Amino acid sequence: MIRELGAASDDLAPGAELMQGAATVLGLPSDRRREALEELGRPLALGLFAAMARLRAFDERAVILQRQGVIGTYPTYFGEEAIQAGSVLALEDRDWLFPTYRQNSVVVLRGCPPEVPLLLWRGHPAGWHDVQALHTAPVCVPVATNYPHAVGAAWGSRLLGEDRVALAYGGDGSTSEGDFHEACNLAAVVGAPVIFLVSNNQWAISTPLRLQTRVERIADKAVAYGMPGVRVDGFDVFACHLAVREAVARARRGDGPTLVEAVGYRLGPHGTADEPSLYRDPESARRWDEWEPLARAAAALVDAGLASAEELSQLGTDAAAEMREAGDRLQDFPLPSLEDVASRVYQETPWTLGAERLREPTYREDG
Amino acid sequence: MPAGVTMVEAVGRALGQILEDDPRAILLGEDIGVNGGVFRATVGLQERFGPDRVVDTPLSEAGFVGAAIGMCLVGLRPIVEIQFDAFVYPAFEQLASHAGRFRWRTNGAYGLPLVIRIPYGGGTKAPELHSDSPETLFSHTPGLRVVAPSDPLSAGEMLVAAAACGDPVIYMEPKRLYRRGRSEVPDRFQPSTLDRAQVVRPGDDVAILAHGAMIEVALEAAAELAVLGASARVVDLRSLYPLDRETLLRTASEVGRVVVVHEAPRHSGVAAEVAAILQEEVADHLLAPVLRVTGMDMPFPLFQLEDQALPSVSRVVRAARAALEY
Numbered sequence: 001m002i003r004e005l006g007a008a009s010d011d012l013a014p015g016a017e018l019m020q021g022a023a024t025v026l027g028l029p030s031d032r033r034r035e036a037l038e039e040l041g042r043p044l045a046l047g048l049f050a051a052m053a054r055l056r057a058f059d060e061r062a063v064i065l066q067r068q069g070v071i072g073t074y075p076t077y078f079g080e081e082a083i084q085a086g087s088v089l090a091l092e093d094r095d096w097l098f099p100t101y102r103q104n105s106v107v108v109l110r111g112c113p114p115e116v117p118l119l120l121w122r123g124h125p126a127g128w129h130d131v132q133a134l135h136t137a138p139v140c141v142p143v144a145t146n147y148p149h150a151v152g153a154a155w156g157s158r159l160l161g162e163d164r165v166a167l168a169y170g171g172d173g174s175t176s177e178g179d180f181h182e183a184c185n186l187a188a189v190v191g192a193p194v195i196f197l198v199s200n201n202q203w204a205i206s207t208p209l210r211l212q213t214r215v216e217r218i219a220d221k222a223v224a225y226g227m228p229g230v231r232v233d234g235f236d237v238f239a240c241h242l243a244v245r246e247a248v249a250r251a252r253r254g255d256g257p258t259l260v261e262a263v264g265y266r267l268g269p270h271g272t273a274d275e276p277s278l279y280r281d282p283e284s285a286r287r288w289d290e291w292e293p294l295a296r297a298a299a300a301l302v303d304a305g306l307a308s309a310e311e312l313s314q315l316g317t318d319a320a321a322e323m324r325e326a327g328d329r330l331q332d333f334p335l336p337s338l339e340d341v342a343s344r345v346y347q348e349t350p351w352t353l354g355a356e357r358l359r360e361p362t363y364r365e366d367g
Numbered sequence: 368m369p370a371g372v373t374m375v376e377a378v379g380r381a382l383g384q385i386l387e388d389d390p391r392a393i394l395l396g397e398d399i400g401v402n403g404g405v406f407r408a409t410v411g412l413q414e415r416f417g418p419d420r421v422v423d424t425p426l427s428e429a430g431f432v433g434a435a436i437g438m439c440l441v442g443l444r445p446i447v448e449i450q451f452d453a454f455v456y457p458a459f460e461q462l463a464s465h466a467g468r469f470r471w472r473t474n475g476a477y478g479l480p481l482v483i484r485i486p487y488g489g490g491t492k493a494p495e496l497h498s499d500s501p502e503t504l505f506s507h508t509p510g511l512r513v514v515a516p517s518d519p520l521s522a523g524e525m526l527v528a529a530a531a532c533g534d535p536v537i538y539m540e541p542k543r544l545y546r547r548g549r550s551e552v553p554d555r556f557q558p559s560t561l562d563r564a565q566v567v568r569p570g571d572d573v574a575i576l577a578h579g580a581m582i583e584v585a586l587e588a589a590a591e592l593a594v595l596g597a598s599a600r601v602v603d604l605r606s607l608y609p610l611d612r613e614t615l616l617r618t619a620s621e622v623g624r625v626v627v628v629h630e631a632p633r634h635s636g637v638a639a640e641v642a643a644i645l646q647e648e649v650a651d652h653l654l655a656p657v658l659r660v661t662g663m664d665m666p667f668p669l670f671q672l673e674d675q676a677l678p679s680v681s682r683v684v685r686a687a688r689a690a691l692e693y
Contacts, residue, residue, distance in 0.1 A: 096437075096440065096441070098437075125474055126474075128472050128473055128474050131440070131472075131476070131477055132476070137440065138469070138472040138473070142464045142465075145429075145433060145460060145461060145464060145465060148431075148432075148433025148434045148436070148437065148461065149433055149434070149436050149437035149440070149465070150437060151430070151433070151434045151437060152433065152434030152435055152436060152437025152438040152439075152440075152445075153437035153438065153440050153441050154437070155434060155437075155438070156393075156434075156440075156441040156442070156443045157441045159393070159419055159443070160391075160442065160443070164441070166437070178429060179433060179460075179461075182425075182427035182430025182431075183430055185425055185430065186424065186425055186427055186431065186434060189425055190422075343475065344470060344471050344473075344475030345470060345471045345475075345509060345510050346470065346478075346510070346512075346534050347470065347478050347532075347534050350512075350562060350608075350609035351609060351612050352609045
C-alpha cells in the first residue's frame with residue numbers, strides 16, 4: 001500500500017529531496033492514493049484526521065495560553081501531528097507510550113483530559129497524568145532517556161507473557177545520545193517488542209541534522225543494531241500510521257524492535273522561548289507549507305470521497321472548542337502545599353520530608 | 368566446611384530467596400549469569416531460575432538501568448547489579464532524572480520497586496575506578512534510598528527489605544568485606560528496617576559512626592581505645608538516606624563526643640551531614656567538635672597508596688582521642 005517516493009519523479013515538491021526513500025500514501029498518484037485510503041477505510045482515515053485536529057488545536061491553544069501568561073514555556077509541535085496521531089492509533093490501549101516533551105499531549109488521544117498536559121506547562125502538579133491508567137509514561141524532558149524505559153516495558157511485558165508493545169518517541173538530535181544507542185542495542189539483543197519512532201525534523205533547537213550525524217538517513221542506524229529501519233513521510237498521517245502499524249505487528253508477533261524514521265521539518269520554533277530566525281532562514285519553514293499534514297490529509301480525504309471539506313472543518317472547530325474550554329478550566333485546580341508535594345516523593349515519607357522538618361523556620365517563608 | 372556464610376554468599380542467598388518468593392523479581396547485570404557475577408554474588412542463580420530471570424545484559428549501564436525502570440512500569444521488580452562502583456556513573460542520569468523522580472511524577476501514586484546493587488569501596492588492590500565510594504551522589508539525589516550493610520546477616524536482611532521496598536534503593540555492598548569472615552545466618556532472611564542505624568558496640572566515652580567496610584575499622588579502633596581505657600560506642604549507620612536522626616541525636620546526647628568515618632571524599636560527604644544535624648539539633652550536648660576521618664578529596668589513588676588513603680584504625684583512634692581530650 002505504501003511505496004517509496006522515487007528520486008526520479010519530475011514534479012518533486014520543495015523539500016522532497018529529504019523524503020527520498022520515505023514511504024508515502026499522500027505522495028502516490030491520485031488513483032492509487034484513493035485506493036489506499038479506501039482500503040484504510042473511512043472510520044480509521046477520519047479517526048486519524050480527527051486525532052490530528054485535536055493535537056493541532058491543543059498546540060494552538062497552548063501557544064495562546066503561553067502568550068497570555070497562563071502557562072509557561074511550551075514546546076510546540078506544529079507539523080508533527082501526523083507522526084503522533086498516526087502512531088498512537090496504531091497501538092492498542094494496553095500498549096505503552098513513552099513520549100517526550102514534544103509529544104506532551106498524546107495522552108489526550110488516550111482519553112486524558114487536555115487540561116492535564118496543559119497544567120504541566122502551567123507548572124502545576126495536577127499536570128502529571130495517571131501513568132498506569134493511560135499506559136503512558138510521564139513526559140520525558142531529558143533527551144533520549146525514555147528509549148531504555150520503553151525497552152524495559154516491552155521486554156518486561158514479554159517476560160510476563162503479555163503481548164503488549166511499547167513505543168518511544170524522540171527527535172533527530174536524540175539519536176546522537178548514548179541512551180539511544182544503548183536502548184536500540186539492548187532491544188535488538190533481547191528481541192524486545194518496541195518501536196523507536198524518531199521524528200527527524202532536521203533541527204535540534206539550532207543544530208541542523210548535518211551537525212548531528214554523518215548518516216544521510218537515520219533509519220540506516222538500525223543496520224548497526226541488527227533491526228529493521230524504515231523511513232516514512234512524517235507529514236503523511238496515513239503513511240505514518242501504516243509504517244508504525246507494521247512495526248507494531250512485527251513486535252507483537254515476536255520479531256523484535258523496529259526503528260522508524262519519520263522525516264519532516266520543524267515548521268515552528270523549538271518552543272515558545274526560541275527564535276529560529278537567529279539560526280535559520282525564515283523561508284526554510286515556509287517552503288514546506290504544502291506538506292503541512294492536516295491540509296494535506298484533508299485534501300486527500302475529500303479527493304477520495306471519504307469526507308467532505310465541511311465535516312473536516314467541523315472536526316477542527318470542535319477540537320478548538322474542546323481545547324479552549326480545557327484552557328478555561330486551568331484556574332480551577334487548587335495548588336497543593338509544598339508539604340503535600342513533599343509527601344509524594346516516597347511511599348513512606350522519611351523524616352527529612354516529614355511535617356516536623358518542613359515546619360522548621362529555615363524551610364518556611366512565614367517561619 | 369567452615370560454618371556460616373560470607374557476606375557475598377549472604378547476598379547470593381538473599382537474591383535466591385527473593386527470586387523464589389516473588390515471580391516478578393528479576394536480576395539484571397553484566398556477567399551475572401553463567402559467570403555468577405565478577406564477585407560470584409549470583410553463582411548458581413541462572414541455573415536455578417533460568418536466563419529470563421537472571422539476565423546477562425550488554426555492557427550498557429544507562430541502558431539496563433533505564434530498562435529496569437521500564438520493567439517496573441509493567442509490574443516487574445528488578446534488582447540490578449552494577450559490576451563495580453564507578454561503573455554506575457553512566458547510569459547516573461537514569462537514577463537522578465528518572466528513578467528518583469518517578470513517584471513524584473505520579474503525584475505519589477506509583478513508585479519504582481527497583482534495587483541497584485553496587486559493590487563499592489577500596490582496599491582490594493583493584494585497578495582505577497574499581498574502588499570508588501559514590502554513595503553521596505545518591506544520598507544527595509531526591510527520591511532514592513541509600514543503604515549499606517556491614518556483615519552477612521545485615522547484607523541478607525537489608526537486601527530482602529530493599530527488594531520489598533516500593534521505591535528505588537541504592538544498595539551499597541562493601542566489597543572489601545565480601546569474604547572477610549563467615550557468620551551464621553538463618554535459613555531465611557527476615558526483612559530488616561531500611562532506615563535504622565544500629566549500635567554494634569556499646570560505649571559511653573566516645574561514639575564512632577561509620578558504615579560498610581569502615582565498621583570493621585571502627586570496631587578495631589574501639590578495641591584499641593578500650594586498651595587505652597576509653598569506652599567507644601560504634602554505630603553502624605546502615606541507612607545513608609535517610610539518616611537515622613533519632614539514633615544520631617540519642618548517641619550524641621548520651622556520649623557527647625562523635626567521630627564519623629567513611630572512605631568517600633570528605634567534602635559534602637555523609638559525615639558532613641551527620642555533623643551538621645548534630646550541631647543544629649544537639650549542640651548543647653556536644654562536648655567536642657564532631658570530627659571526620661574520611662577519604663581525601665581526590666580520585667581514589669592507585670592501589671599502592673590505597674592503605675594510606677583509606678581511613679585506618681590508627682587515624683580513627685587518633686581522632687577519638689582528640690575528641691576525648693578536647
